[in-house]
Amino acid sequence: MRILIIGSEGTVGKCAVAALKPRHEIVRAGRKSGDITVDLTKPDSIAAMYKAAGKVDAVVACAGHAHFGPLTAMTSQQFMIGVNDKLMGQVNLVLQGLAHVNDNGSFTLTSGILDRDPIRQGANASTVNAALAGFVMAAAIEMPRGMRINVVSPGLLQDSVLKYDGFFPGHEPVSSDRVGLAYVKSVEGAMTGKVIAIG
Numbered sequence: 001m002r003i004l005i006i007g008s009e010g011t012v013g014k015c016a017v018a019a020l021k022p023r024h025e026i027v028r029a030g031r032k033s034g035d036i037t038v039d040l041t042k043p044d045s046i047a048a049m050y051k052a053a054g055k056v057d058a059v060v061a062c063a064g065h066a067h068f069g070p071l072t073a074m075t076s077q078q079f080m081i082g083v084n085d086k087l088m089g090q091v092n093l094v095l096q097g098l099a100h101v102n103d104n105g106s107f108t109l110t111s112g113i114l115d116r117d118p119i120r121q122g123a124n125a126s127t128v129n130a131a132l133a134g135f136v137m138a139a140a141i142e143m144p145r146g147m148r149i150n151v152v153s154p155g156l157l158q159d160s161v162l163k164y165d166g167f168f169p170g171h172e173p174v175s176s177d178r179v180g181l182a183y184v185k186s187v188e189g190a191m192t193g194k195v196i197a198i199g
């Protein structure tokens with residue numbers, strides 16, 4: 001398959017690339033890195049990426065930011081960071097991508113464990129992660145031409161433990177290999193409309 005991976009140089013994206021590249025052609029995309037640059041927060045940039053990439057069999061998104069901060073101090077503007085970036089960036093990737101993915105192809109989005117296991121300061125991330133689950137559940141039943149869509153929801157990666165030190169008390173980190181396999185399951189398997197939870 002020809003697979004477009006957005007966020008391919010990130011911590012999660014590297015897991016997806018490592019797991020898929022032995023059997024597939026990978027087209028890498030990122031904000032500053034990769035074969036193609038794209039900013040998922042800008043619909044025109046997504047359009048330009050698809051034009052540059054040409055037809056693909058699968059699109060994998062491993063990018064998206066949310067706001068982390070205490071609920072009592074959170075502003076509407078801060079809350080919209082997750083909505084506009086992690087949620088709508090990936091939703092727009094699908095809405096525009098429908099015309100660029102081959103028959104029987106797939107979309108795989110990325111959310112995270114805060115959809116089911118909340119932490120302090122994570123209300124924005126929990127909200128958009130759960131919204132992504134709702135989106136793939138409903139989008140799956142309207143996917144044209146045999147296409148599928150899922151969202152991978154990883155726990156805290158072992159490689160990100162230091163970066164998020166103190167934010168995830170008691171969470172058991174997940175390995176890169178396990179996270180990579182979740183992307184393989186979504187891209188090469190048959191499931192659709194599902195949250196593939198790891199950890």
Ligand SMILES: NC(=O)c1ccc[n+]([C@@H]2O[C@H](COP(=O)([O-])OP(=O)(O)OC[C@H]3O[C@@H](n4cnc5c(N)ncnc54)[C@H](OP(=O)(O)O)[C@@H]3O)[C@@H](O)[C@H]2O)c1
Pocket residue numbers: 006007008009010011012013029030031032033034038039040041062063064065086110111112113153154155156157158160
């Ligand atoms: N790390 C974890 O433990 C973990 C666990 C669960 C869920 N997640 C979720 O997984 C996603 C990726 O996390 P990560 O830890 O891999 O992040 P990361 O290491 O910071 O990597 C992010 C990747 O996405 C790209 N990117 C960032 N903003 C972008 C934009 N606006 N448009 C296009 N590409 C963009 C970056 O490109 P450049 O390299 O070019 O800057 C980079 O390749 C996030 O949504 C995160 O919430 C992460």
